[in-house]
Amino acid sequence: MSKIMQIESNKASIKSSSEATEKQIPKSTAGILKFLAPSQINWQEIRPDTARISDKNKKNEIDGKAKEAKRTLDEMLLSSLQMSNLVILSGSGTSLGDVGGPSMKDLWNYAINNELNGPNEKAIKIMNKVNFVEEKEGKNIEAFLSQCEAYLQVKEDKKVRDFVEHCKRVILDKCSEFLKDENAGVWFDEKLEGHCTFLHRLSRRRVRDPRLKVFTTNYDLCFERAASLQSLIINDGFSYTQPRIFDPRFFGYDTVRRSLAAAERGDYLEGVFHLLKLHGSVNWARSSNGRIEEKNNPEPPEACLIYPAKGKYQLSYIQPHLELISQYLTSLREPNTCLIVTGFGFNDDHLSEPILAAVKINPRLRLIVVDFKAEDSIEKPSEETSRYWKEFSTLAKNGEDIWFINASFKDFASLIPDLRSLTTAQQLEKVIKRSLGGANE
Secondary structure, eight states: OHHHHHHHHHHHHHHHHHHHHHHHSOOOOTTOOEEEOTTOOSOEESSOOOTTOOOHHHHHHHHHHHHHHHHHHHHHHHHHHTSSEEEEEEOGGGGSGGGOOOOHHHHHHHHTBOTTSSBOHHHHHHHHHHTOOHHHHOSOHHHHHHHHHHHHHHSOOHHHHHHHHHHHHHHHHHHHHTTEETTTTEEOGGGGHHHHHHHHHHTTSOTTSOOEEEEEOOOSOHHHHHHHHTTOEEEOSBOSSSSOBBOGGGGGOOOEEOOSTTTTOOEEOSSEEEEEETTEEEEEEEOTTSOEEEOSSOOTTTEEEOOSSTTHHHHTTSTTHHHHHHHHHHHHHSSSEEEEEESOOSOOHHHHHHHHHHHHHOTTEEEEEEETTHHHHHHSOGGGSOHHHHHHHHHHHTTOSEEEEEOOHHHHHHHSOOGGGOOHHHHHHHHHHHHTTOSOO
16 A cells, blocks of 8 residues: 555656746747837737637737837837938848748758768768867757868868868859749749848838948848848848849948939939848859859859858958948948847857947947847847847846847738838828937937
8 A cells, every 4th residue: 555655646746847847948939929028027918819818808908019019119119210321131031931041950961961860971071170179068060060170270181171062052042042043044033022021111211311231141042042032232231233243332322313304303212122142142252363153053162152150250341242241330320220030049249249249338339139039039048049138138127228029021021011001191290209209210
């Protein structure tokens, strides 16, 4: 009898321990549309799931709070779009999910793993040679390539160099083929719904304001293709003639419409924005004379990319990346600026640190951080995520103008207000608010 009681006691203890463990593991809120406003500690849901709530009063209460939250978010986004300077920092998250771009884990699998989901024989030999320990570093292609590059700095080794070139070729191919079938010449435009909505709505800003600036760390051509589908005009620092050659002077040019009747007067054209690819592009090549040109399917040695590696910071100080980083830093210091960071995990210190500095020294900077797992990233222990999430969260709680939006890139694009859809009354209201200084103008 005592043995039976002991067994039951052990079962109860195990169950209790299991339940306690489950309670300690926070439930992920990835993809749930919600936001966190400055000086607030509670996230506000925009589209709560009330289908299973039977209590009508409770359901109406939740729906009412969601409508109020949506109204608050709409007003914030609308005022943000009307600030003088609108700057976007787009990370790899904008090309993941439905878009189909490769994640860092995917690149590891493509370049390193075999059919059994383990490192292939060649990769294992290179790991041993450069002293890369997968058990310690994890499946981190950035760390692996960094180790290889460091090894080559000390000792020239053809096998290691060939392996690095192989990885770079894989990265080039995988960052291109998800968007276009090169053999058939067919673009997968249906994947770019979020990008099209995003650019369409942001391009409707007042033409007298400085042009929208989109900075991105992505190599792919998602923004270029989405702009082309909507007849938008991109100023990317390249010439307007073939071959297209990079020259930073082009960033100082603009596009105007001049009618024959008023030849001396030009009106700024709508739908023009700047695209600055901080880490290069799959169609950039560095020629033998040092010029940066657009080229389809460049070879890895000539491709003008900052590949995943810990040396990204140093590579940012050679052209054209030096010019692009310079413009990025300058944009963050401009007064009356809204910076929208989307799909970026703050894992690149050379891009994250300037944002942190700008928040502290630019009193008229609004920061909007959009991420599929924004709330999770803030709540995670520091060792599991970038330290910048905690830093920005603390600054927001202390009253800095920092907003967090828990949403995918596509969902966020749908939340951006359409400036042209405003009624006359709404437009008048905004004019009055601006005249009273209530819209950050």
